[in-house]
Amino acid sequence: MRVHFIAIGGSAMHNLAIALHKKGFTITGSDDILFEPSASRLNKYGILPEKEGWYPEKITADLDAVILGMHARIDNPELLKAQELGLKIYSYPDYIYEQSKNKLRVVIGGSHGKTTITSMILHVLQCAGKKFDYLVGAQLEGFETMVGLTDDAPVIIIEGDEYLASPIDRRPKFHIYKADVGVISGIAWDHINVFPTFENYIDQFRIFSESIQYGGKLIYSQTDEVVNNMVNNLPLDTQKIPYNLPEYIINNGITTIISNNKQYPLQVFGQHNLLNMQAARLVCESLGIDTDSFYEDITSFKGAARRLEVVGKNDSTTIFKDFAHSPSKLKATIEAVKSQYPDRKLVACIELHTFSSLNKDFLNEYAHTMDMADEAIVFIDRKTFEQKQIEPYPTEAVKNAFANEKLMFFNATDNLLEYLKTRDTANCNLLMMSSGNFGGLDLIILKNIFL
Structure with missing residues (x-):
């Protein structure tokens, strides 16, 4: 079987490409940008595209299937060529x-x-x-x-x-x-x-x-x-x-x-x-x-990646990172840490990063989700507003949406880090939640500060 992946660098896409390669399929692919770890993993199996970009000449009549990733656009030149040739085009779930x-x-x-x-x-x-x-x-x-x-x-x-x-x-x-x-x-x-x-x-x-x-x-x-x-x-x-x-x-x-x-x-x-x-x-x-x-x-299950992962800990402090970003996940994760360590102060920080979480009409869905945290912090990288072409909103809008007057709001990584440096770390847990990366904040720095 000969299968070509359009947008091979996606998380599910590159893993499916590797799985089919291991089954003996002949795999080719393209993408306009390849991040890690996708690039290294594709390279390990010899199916990394030679260079980034879209190349319609890769789409030939002898392909058994073309798998289209969500990252590609409907006017993608490889997709258009596959449609022109009447090839079988699948989504990865298909x-x-x-x-x-x-x-x-x-x-x-x-x-x-x-x-x-x-x-x-x-x-x-x-x-x-x-x-x-x-x-x-x-x-x-x-x-x-x-x-x-x-x-x-x-x-x-x-x-x-x-x-x-x-x-x-x-x-x-x-x-x-x-x-x-x-x-x-x-x-x-x-x-x-x-x-x-x-x-x-x-x-x-x-x-x-x-x-x-x-x-x-x-x-x-x-x-x-x-x-x-x-x-x-x-x-x-x-x-x-x-x-x-x-x-x-x-x-x-x-x-x-x-x-x-x-x-x-x-x-x-x-x-x-x-x-x-x-x-x-x-x-x-x-x-x-x-x-x-x-x-x-x-009993030997240690958890899924990026779900309440321990960055570091000592006898009185644990630093967690978690993938939580939606209101229900945020609330459940905060309640989990506070219930597990009821005698410790909890400093909880959420980065709003996804399209839904940044939508001003959706923001009120976060009301009271951080109430169990002793200190609640919301971070939105100002660059994220620019990238998603969303008009920034002020601190009061965030506090009102979360229904939490004590909530702290930051839109710059340096300011967030400076604030966290001032926290008393004795008998205190730190919970950092995001589907992004806090504007490039190195959590090892926080580990060195808190522990």
Whole structure:
């Protein structure tokens, strides 16, 4: 098979390219800009484009498929050439489905927790020695790539994003996979540039639920009112399986699950992670792994990349970094750290970086999300406003939106760093949350300051 990738440098795209290369496919690709680690990883497998840019001459009639990344535009010269030649053009979720339509497909959906639930499932399946394929949105310990495709695995575990599939395929990705087992972890409005109303956003999860194959299973969080109401009102030909928080205790900063009169100390914490764990447990049970075996294996799970990662710690202080950026993720992450360390002061800093989070009409969705932090800080790099062509808004607008008069607001990295240098670090945790990089702030500098 000869497959060409348009916008090969994307996170999922380059991992899919590597996975197909390892299956023996002949892979070519293009991109107008290649960042790390994509460039180095493609180079390792000999499929890095010789130079950046778009080259229609790469699109030839003998290609078996062209895979189009979301980064490409609809007037991309390679795309136009592929359309002219009448080649098969896929989005990456389309092609994942093509590679897995004879397998049992488990699709993890939800506004939050998708990566962690998927990662937990993969960890336990690997511990159990099961054969499986996968697509996950983070680099995991013990997995070389974020996509794994084989001919003989009977099941594939897919992180099911609700964002659009490609520039010419405006379907949410998780509609395409036709799940046999589906998970919905929660619904909290996101991607407002695509889904302009909350009702429209909820509708995408209804369509996902209805796309689950006949006789399949829908595993969903009973603690999420929106999900609960939606699922209960759906006349599905699938088994509906709700989940809730398990029994647990927190002692000396360690969260321990209690099940069947046994205790299982965890390396992760927070109610959101305990809920994620229950979704993962139910998926694994559907794949033949019993509860006791699941909990034994999950005790060694260290968490997904960029989710409550420890930058550094000592006896009285821990510095965390987290990918949280949406209101629901922000609130859950702050509550997790504060509940795990109730006697420590919590300084929490969120960088607003995504299109949705910077949209002034959406900003009020953040109301009260940082109330559990002892010190709440919002950072927006002034360059981000310029790049996204958004008119900057003043400190008072941010404070009003978050409904937090004590909140501090910064739009310059140097000013944020100077403020953090003044904090009393004794018996204090620092939580840095962003899908960006705080304008290039080196968190090792903070480690040296706080510890």
